[in-house]
Amino acid sequence: GRGPEGSSLRQVHIDMASPRIGAGEGMRVFDDTGRPTPFLERIADQLRALDEDYVAATAFFAALQRHDLLEPLTLDVTLEDGSKNRLVGYHVIDEDRLEALDPASVAELHAEGHLLPIFMALASLGQIGDLVARKNRRLAHG
Structure with missing residues (x-):
């Protein structure tokens, strides 16, 4: 959890009733002197990384919304076995809106560290066909 407002202090909370x-x-979380064990330190590091990624993701999505770059995606996939799959509630980056951004907005996204993740997200969409083909192969081979 987070410490008091305005503090950078992070805390690990343990539900003793669990x-x-x-x-x-x-696994012990504290040693005989009351200090965190390597196990607890590893967990704290993982929680710290999750928190940092959460903060970064929040800023990333705020930038995408600020520049109106998100559009909803519904993906309908029919597999070779005839099963129909619908993915709803996802969003993708609108490539046309990205391309239409003025240079200052592109520079702002770059300065904030968002440009590379945007292009990686766009590139990942090209993998959907490969993922469907992989699923079809798995279905065919049991």
Whole structure:
């Protein structure tokens, strides 16, 4: 969790009422002196990385919205076995709107570190056909 407002302090909270927490078997989170064990430090590092990514993702999506670059995506896929699959609630980057951005907006996205992720997201859309083909191969081979 986060510390007091305006603080950069991060805390690991443990629900002592959880059935996963006990005094018997398991991984210790504190050593005999009360210091975090390497296990807890590794968990704290993972939580820190998740929090940093959350903050970065929030800024990234805010930039996409600020420049009106998101558009909804509904993807209908019919597999070779005849099954129909619909993916709803996703968004993609509108390539036409991106291309129409003025140079100052593109420079702003670049300065904020968002341009590369935008292009990577666009490139990943080209993999959808390969993913469908892979799924069809798996279905064919059981």
